[in-house]
Amino acid sequence: MAQAAATVFRGLSGLRQWAAHPRTGGMLALAAVIALLPLALSNNYFYEIAILVALNAIVCVGLNLLIGYAGQISLGHAGFFALGGYGSAIPSASHGWPPWLALPMSCALVGLLAYIVGRPTLRLKGHTLAMATLGLGIIISIVLSTEDRITGGPDGMAVPALALFGKVIRGESTWYWICGAALLLSVWLALNLIESPTGRALRALHGSEIAAETLGIDSARFKLQVFVISAVFAAIAGALTAHYAGFITPAKASFMHSVELVIMVVFGGMASIFGAVVGAVVLTTLPQMLTALKDYEMMVFGAVLIATMVFFPQGIVPTLGRRLGWGGK
Amino acid sequence: MHSQWLQYVASGLTVGAIYALVALGFSIIFNASGAINFAQGEFVMIGGMSAVTLVGAGLPLAAALPLAILAAVMVGLLLEKLAIEPARHADTVTLIIITIGASLLLRGIAQVLWDKRVHSLPAFSGDAPLRFMGATVLPQSLWVLGGAALAVAALSWFFGRTLFGKAMLATSYNPLAARLVGINTRAVLFASFGLAAMLGGLGGVLIAPIAFTSYDAGIMLGLKGFAAAMLGGLGSFSGAVLGGLLLGLAEGLGAGFVSSAYKDAIAFVIILGVLFFLPRGLLGAGRSDRV
């Protein structure tokens, strides 16, 4: 009898450990939320918000790898988001490419661009890096706005619907599942990365770049890797957004948008993948709930940002997590 | 052709003088804290918008302008006390993000306090354009250039001749040593924000008659002023002035001869060039870490 009890107990504590581990327990919780949320979504408007949240979360997870784990900064990530969208929109709208081909091509091209500009850019640190990424983002938004024959100019352009295996993807419900799955996939990839030698190399770079180098970590190479990955995440989200909305404008590449993304990452948690998701959730739904107070949105965002960085410099989730005694991630 | 050149040079130098003032503000705060104040452009906006409100309320320009600059200074000091000081030991990225938050906050408040429209200020000495070597120069341009030159001269005197100014310089070279000789570095930081806000506010009131002003006028001015500061070398005062003027010139000539649609991009292309090939800027000095 005692033997059986002991085995059950060991099994249960093993299960508890498995559940507490972010890659398993956290993923399971996220999957459960995504699967069960539709029960609470009563109309298309709420589905739309959920979709926007998921798409923002995908960008944030990638950006969090760059800012929170690797300790870099990008004030121009909206540029990659928008390029992902336009890169899929232009071939499919103006040149007859099927969207299921244009989308991955666009993301691959954005990755390539990130690789090319990343090499010189990531040699910079701190405020010079911030300024360089900011400059890149603004140049992208200006080009998108000015080359109106290709991009439709400041008013934007229409984007054809996405079709897979001949079937057009339509309806909030379908898009919800697609974006939910994409989010789950990006979180899984990010969690895997963090717990790998590559992830440790990134965190080492943040901890002490000099020490990391003396351990053989080629800081330039790893910074570039995480920069490209975060750019591709942003591009995927941007392309999905474009096809979902059926429309895209250069405002998606604006400095404001880049700042909003940084706010979500910083608020939710530096070096916390689920924190990035929480940040996206809170800061995407908050303005929607405060539509009556639309005029005060900027003010509130600014105040939130300041308060978070002064009182919770690590972000909400890691700080709360530490208070509640959870482990990292 | 000759007069066209002169035209572009004149307008370029005018806006360049404003960039120089903003750039000086960046350098002063950078020297005092190592941080980039992304809210710098907002000081310009506050100067301009406050002046518009005061003039609209009936005050004569001679009273409205200094009061508007004072308003910017007050905001700058408040910002330092409420947002910067509590986080003064944080790392660079954190401080950058805080000032971005401050910029949003100030713009948000401006949006609510004023409105989203574009406003303008009457020119200080009228709109009758002056002819100079075939080019048309607005009298306000002379005010801008003169005002900026005066500010720069006053700053040189302040940093070179007054005790507090020298204390501020000392803090920028070595904060620890400055504290050890009794310089109150927190007061220096406080004053830096006030000074930077004053310069920004001055720029705002000077340029409002020409370029108009609105709640979001600060964004681009701030970013370009920062670009100018980096061009000249962050932390260097002569660099800030040089960078501002050069950037203004590049924009004026570029807009005139190359493409006016891409005018705004010029500043950022230049800044990328500087960052990649000359990261310390034209006149800046570098800092190194000890391991």
Added chain:
Amino acid sequence: MTLLAVHNVCKAFGGLHAIEGVSFDIRRGAVHSIIGPNGAGKTTLLNMLSGVDVPDSGQIRLDGRDLTGQATHRFAAAGIARTFQNLQVFFNMTALENVMTGRHLREPCSLLAALLRTPALARAERACRDVARRLLQRVGLADYEQARADAMPYGALKRLEIARSLACEPQLLLLDEPAAGLNQTEARAIDALIKHLAADGTTVILVEHNMRLVMEVSDHVLVLDHGRKLAEGAPAQIAHDPRVIEAYLGVESALPSHA
């Protein structure tokens, strides 16, 4: 047998000549110490030997290979590891993760494998964890395995850096003041550790102020003063070298020597 050959290296910072024309050889398997008064240039020299700083002139050859001017991570790849005078621990990780990071060069991993967490990678991670665990035990930090580095005491962090550098399985280990700030007991533990390392065949270069440690542990001592080599030789020789005594103490007396 020479493992490291340093020839005529110079390094200046602005007008300050930190190291001028220093040459020496490091014998394989021996414990070499570099001593000298503060400001003599010891850390600068160590920085050059680990690739953190690039010499203005001169050569550094490891096993005949010229490493001069290469990027820092290439020095590590060549088999040189180091600890730091001002701790450069990864405070954003646990002790175990710090040491696991030291295995970077020994456990290569492709980006794709990392993203997908292949079974091969999972196995390699488990092996890496075991190696790291054993290294922590070796330096006496078994209890701190899951502790966050930013919660560990100073003495433990010094040992953590050593464990991390050992994880690289280096040919040459550079220790920059490993006993600084430690009490007698802790310093003796470091002493014992260094002796073990030497016995295992690791070549060690030690920068230290703790003379007792230096005399007990070294096979060879190099004395720097004002950026130049003042003297070199066996510990006993150095302890009685009048030039060394003068540089350190300014008066005639003997340095403590291993009795």
